[in-house]
Amino acid sequence: MARKRFDDMPCSIAQTLNLVGDWWTLLIIRDAFFGARRFAEFETRLGIAKNILANRLSQLVENGIMQKVDIGQTGTHYAYELTEKGRDLFPVLTALRQWGDKWVYGEGCAPMDVIERKSGRPLARMVPLGADGTPVALEDLEIRLKEKS
């Protein structure tokens, strides 16, 4: 049967994964953050098949995460760029990257650093903070589900 969709799950995590949670989509977004704009650029950087890339890009555009800009005074030239909605996925990518830095490569062995130019230093580790700005403990959290109206 068809791949199961998570559309109907009343959960932001499921909904987000439904939009960006397949094999390639987050990597396309990653490369967009890292400067890729053109179809061929994504293709060669990722080593993704053209049909899959075309499909994913059109989904991303459809979902408002990227936009397709015609920069074609000269021939067929489009740029795919992140919208604000797309740029707002940066925390997700950062969390994924920091987890991999720590658990796949090990502290200090990551193949890539993201550096803040101002300070010349890498970003701080992202940690969920409470309303008062201090890190939260998992045990101190409570899930509260809203009633359906």
Add this chain to the structure above:
Amino acid sequence: MARKRFDDMPCSIAQTLNLVGDWWTLLIIRDAFFGARRFAEFETRLGIAKNILANRLSQLVENGIMQKVDIGQTGTHYAYELTEKGRDLFPVLTALRQWGDKWVYGEGCAPMDVIERKSGRPLARMVPLGADGTPVALEDLEIRLKEKS
């Protein structure tokens, strides 16, 4: 042909997605955070097929993200629990959830809140911070790739 693996990409994001980036895995981890422990619990909460669930759980155990604990004095009873490596994915789930809260449901309309008991208030929005603790601007970031040794 076989699904493409991201194993060979020298990138923490790709590596992390390689471990937890398929359709179901992050939802299994989410439910583990929310208290699910038993095979049947994951099955009914997620509506996932048994074979897929069995496959994903064994991958998660193999990758050290969950562990399978035999709690079976009486019959066949196992519990699947997150390891430290698994619990450390909490920032990833939080970032995904907060993005969905904002862009899928809209501020204040999320179907679920994660509340800190201490304060009774939801977690703060996760934002990548620079080394000095202030939020970073995307334009002020620089990617630095490490040479292969």
Add this chain to the structure above:
DNA sequence: CTTTATTGGTTTCATAACGCAACTAAAGGA
């Protein structure tokens, strides 16, 4: 003004993954 290259795809087809349902295995209880 015809030919060739570039860009951004679409089509085709083999294979792998998914989803459902049925079946199995091991232990406990009636």
Add this chain to the structure above:
DNA sequence: TCCTTTAGTTGCGTTATGAAACCAATAAAG
């Protein structure tokens, strides 16, 4: 002994993925 619970495995049809071939529009070359 037979039934139930738990945790799977197996079989099979459907869908998605990946590679390669093909296509269309424009530009550049000759």
